[in-house]
Amino acid sequence: MTELSKTGAAVGEPTSSPESAPDAFLAVRDLKVHFPTDDGLVKSVDGLSFQVEKGKTLCIVGESGSGKSVTSLAIMGLHRLGARGKNVQMSGEIWLGGKELVNADPDEVRRLRGREMAMIFQDPLSAMHPYYTIGNQIVEAYRVHHDVNKKTARKRAIEMLDRVGIPEPDKRVDGYPHEFSGGMRQRAMIAMALVNNPELLIADEPTTALDVTVQAQILDLIRDLQKEFGSAVVLITHDLGVVAEIADDVLVMYGGRCVERGSVDDVFERPQHPYTWGLLGSMPRIDRETSDRLIPVKGQPPSLINVPSGCAFHPRCPYADIPKGDVTRTVRPELQPVGSGHFSACHLSPEDRTRIWTEEIAPKL
Amino acid sequence: MSETKKTDEAKTDAAPVATDEREVLLKVEGLKKHFPIRKGVLQRQVGAVKAVDGIDFEVRKGETLGVVGESGCGKSTMGRVITRLQDPTGGSIHFEGQDITRLSTAGMRPLRRDIQMIFQDPYGSLNPRHTIGSIVSAPFRLQGVEPEGGVKKEVQRLLELVGLSPEHYNRYPHEFSGGQRQRIGIARALALKPKLVVADEPVSALDVSIQAQVVNLMDDLQSELGLTYVIIAHDLSVVRHVSDRIAVMYLGKIVELSDRTSLYEAPMHPYTKALMSAVPVPDPKRRGAKSERILLKGDVPSPISPPSGCRFHTRCWKATEICRTTEPALVELKPGQQVACHHPENFEDQAPQDTVLLTVAKEAAELVADEVLAESAATSAALKAEAASEETPASADAEDDRQESTDK
Structure with a gap:
């Protein structure tokens, strides 16, 4: 496996911009996430390795239950929180910018979460708190990692809302999530995720709940922001159309394992696994x-x-x-x-x- | 379905003629569904959500009509109203020539055998406390039908028909995966050999590989049983695959109704064009062609107070004064292609005198690549020149219609 991971460095070989050297920013090695249940051990992720460089986008595709989302939650360290944390068996390595996360102290992971790595969820309505204004939630995310006063943080929140294309950001900042449409809510969540300029952005089915016209807007936004901030993006989706649109590299998952991995051109032009076919x-x-x-x-x-x-x-x-x-x-x-x-x-x-x-x-x- | 597809392949122009000859199964005229908004102690009506606001279409025997649109455009409400699960606010629905608009529940009951529905959510539409056998045999019980060889045998035959095993008869819904549940829903809908099946997002809750299984199944059942489908979906690729004709809805109105080939090859309504350009294509080589994409500005306006005139004018890059003031009628511009637009794409401009763009349109046009604008201007100019040289009857009709709508 280690052998493979080393050769795996080639996966991220720049396809479009030649100047970025292959310095894998995120590297996952032989990741296993198992959940013991009354019915038996659920092997959601069973030996997964990949890496992503800054400025690159990796798309993970697969059916529901293939372990895509579990992988993303594992990177964010979200499996170990709360009651769920007692009930998960994780092994392998996750390297983020030279730090190993699987065996790291939860406090340290918390400092990285939000600042170095951020996540966009599929359903923004349930990912946001209905009781607080959008502005408050972005301000909170910012102040956790930055020692600034509320006023500065609010200015930053408005700036971010403006950046993700929300009209009249100085007014909408005081709106509640239910007052936003699906697309606007997803933009607000992207603003929240990016408020700390994270270097890794994980998007779990960010456009699945949206209409195609809005989906096109959001994908464009993610692409523009990535160009601007140079972050690494891991995008989880089941839609091969979205993959072809945005990915540099593709990882196809089946039953908790990777069955095919390669550049987007390889996977679409010369797919080598019957499941990809x-x-x-x-x-x-x-x-x-x-x-x-x-x-x-x-x-x-x-x-x-x-x-x-x-x-x-x-x-x-x-x-x-x-x-x-x-x-x-x-x-x-x-x-x-x-x-x-x-x-x-x-x-x-x-x-x-x-x-x-x-x-x-x-x-x- | 495969039948019509073959004719489609044989000759594109022949398709609409062939469908025209078929008997009309469902005819909908001026259909409206408004949901009242009530406020205060007296629950006075202060407004209405105009979910469906005057639509006309026909469904012919044996064909598949696809209905597409963004969420909130009223497509699901339309499906529920034509099956009379909800009462229309206005307009009329004729099924096999019979007016079913105001039929009572009891009056509708015999017709329930002929009109069935497949629902989107295979988790919500099956009672978790009933076995598959009792779910699929419910239509027989309710209609008092005793099929040949007994209910159980018939249900097992249906289960086999949709690709499940007859042994599943005594199992409960939770024992099945999403795709299998959707098959159970289909078996139930087909139990009484309906004539019309309205499917509301039948595959959107399923994984792609399973989605293809269900699409193929519906296709097979149509050719086997001669079903007529109205398929409501937001996925334009799926709709293209399954439909013979397609209606595009925007804010409670049909903006374009056309046979499949014309719609996908030369959409006329700017909204259709934008909608189709937004669908991601699973081909990385196409990524360079991003400039073809038309990004729409903002969100769909509220159906409580829809924009005046053409409802799309607030987001359209071609909108002029007439679009703001006059509502375009749904007229047949080309055989088999009905469009409600003053300035259609891929066709002669219906309001050439009106050339000054609205301010919103100028903003919207900024999001549209210059190539697209130039190309569409070129096609309409060419078509105009062509029409001027030979005044075809179709465009003359359209001209009259336009005059009428302007007069209004």
């Missing part, structure tokens, strides 16, 4: 007349308590019988490099994969 095939597309039928992934997502043996995807994989013997059912595939900075965890031979992709999958998309 399935995702691409099941999406209706607006830009072209699709063939009569979509090609869905058959079956249901796996249970994280009884993850299928061998390759977790084998019960749903149409190509599970191609590799000789019952290797797909007994041996768990590890991530293998399949190109420069492109990794896939699949038992199919590279020749088979290339053949299936170019002959069977790509023409139907």
